[in-house]
Amino acid sequence: MLLANINRYYWYIGFILFIQLSASVMLNVDFTFVHFISFCTFIIYGIVIDNSSQQVNIFFTKRNLAIIVFSVSVLEVALFQLLSFYIDGDTFVFSKADAIQYYTIGYKMSGMSMIDGFHYMADILGYGFDDWGAFIWISCIFRIIPSQQFLSFSYCIIGTLSSLMLFDIGRNFMPRRYAFIAALSFSLASFMTSFYAQSLKEPIMICIIIASFDCFVTYTRNKKETYLVSALLFVSLVLFFRVPTALLLLFSFGLTWTLLRVKGLTAIVLTILFTVAICATPFFSSSYDRYLKGGDTEAIIKRKNKMAKEGGFVNQMADPIAAIAGPFPSIKIKTIKATPLYASGLLYRLLLSVPFLLGSFFIIKEKYFKMYPLVFFFIMSALGVAISAKGLEVRLTTPHLAVAYIVAFWFIAKCDYGQFSCKISPKLLHIYFASIALLCLIWNLR
Secondary structure (H helix, E strand, O other): OHHHHHHHHHHHHHHHHHHHHHHHHOOOHHHHHHHHHHHHHHHHHHHHHHHHHOOOHHHOOHHHHHHHHHHHHHHHHHHHHHHHHHHHOOOOOOOHHHHHHHHHHHHHHOOOOHHHHHHHHHHHOOOOHHHHHHHHHHHHHHHHOOOHHHHHHHHHHHHHHHHHHHHHHHHOOOOHHHHHHHHHHHHOOHHHHHHHHHOOOHHHHHHHHHHHHHHHHHHHHHOOHHHHHHHHHHHHHHOOOOHHHHHHHHHHHHHHHHHHHOOHHHHHHHHHHHHHHHHOOHHHHHHHHHHHOOOOHHHHHHHHHHHHHHHHHHHHHHHHHHHHHOOOOOOOOOOOOOHHHHHHHHHHHHHOHHHHHHHHHHHHHOOOHHHHHHHHHHHHHHHHHHHOOOOOOHHHHHHHHHHHHHHHHHHHHHHHOOOOOOOOOHHHHHHHHHHHHHHHHHHHOO
């Protein structure tokens, strides 16, 4: 079975990399602690995924999913924040710039009225509305308990809610076992639990993105307009976090709706008109240079030059690949930062990269229209990230990585149930997993 092989090679590759690269951290106490905590998350993640995959069907319920995701999230958040406090004396988990900014502004806004808060963000600080979402959310949490630990706790709840919605989406396309593991493997990926600990905006933004997909997929199933309106409302909320992402969601939903409702020349005309309408919005023009065009040309050149200095040819080649397959797991530690803590989740995501690509191919080939928004959103988001030379930035790739788990596990389920005419040979699987291991090793030794 493909799922069993992925889980097995997660252990093989992970153990080889962690053991082989452990010698590079032994001379620095702080490096050793970071490496140890990263290894702990590797073990926890592997045990949870492996054990859950082997359960009987009655195990795969929302209740069990919620219990596992919430309890493991709280455990890993505690580990990350204890590590951060030991090394840096704070609990921002090596994410000083954004995390501290969100914390300080959110804390200050929590003592203001909502009107004064908007005035403070827009007029005094000069933030555009696409930065408001994080500050409003954090200030609301701080109105209850002004504590970073309570904020991280609330993110564990948000992550649990996201996993339940991913489970709902997955159940429309695959057996409960695979929908359960898809939701579990994304929600407990170490980069997600790190975000909970760092108190960044990504967990709440990703939750809203997943909610929009949940509503839209439900609409495609029962054709109730209420769910379509709800999906669009969630898209409008994403505007307050990242405008380009909201536009890509709107385009993905609109294109899928067109293909579901009309055929032939009419579908082509409506698609063109819908594209023109989105491009004519002020939101599109404000984000064109920043995202769809790849950002400021000089900034892109600087990023590429920086990649060339830090990792040479390997970094430059890895960046566009990372936009699609997910950033590579950085197990070897060169400086104290959060990146090594993402390793276990990124390794599992990398193992899902080919199942996702093959799943996307078959979805388009077999015209599974209801899964089109997942594929459209991923492809366009990954393309934008790749063009702007930001594929190695986990925070920018995570929003579209969420939908990749659904597509990848849909393909895995089809393979395991023998629903494809073509079969994957064991020899080909061994070559694939060996290639993943080699890529990870090259990346860490660059």
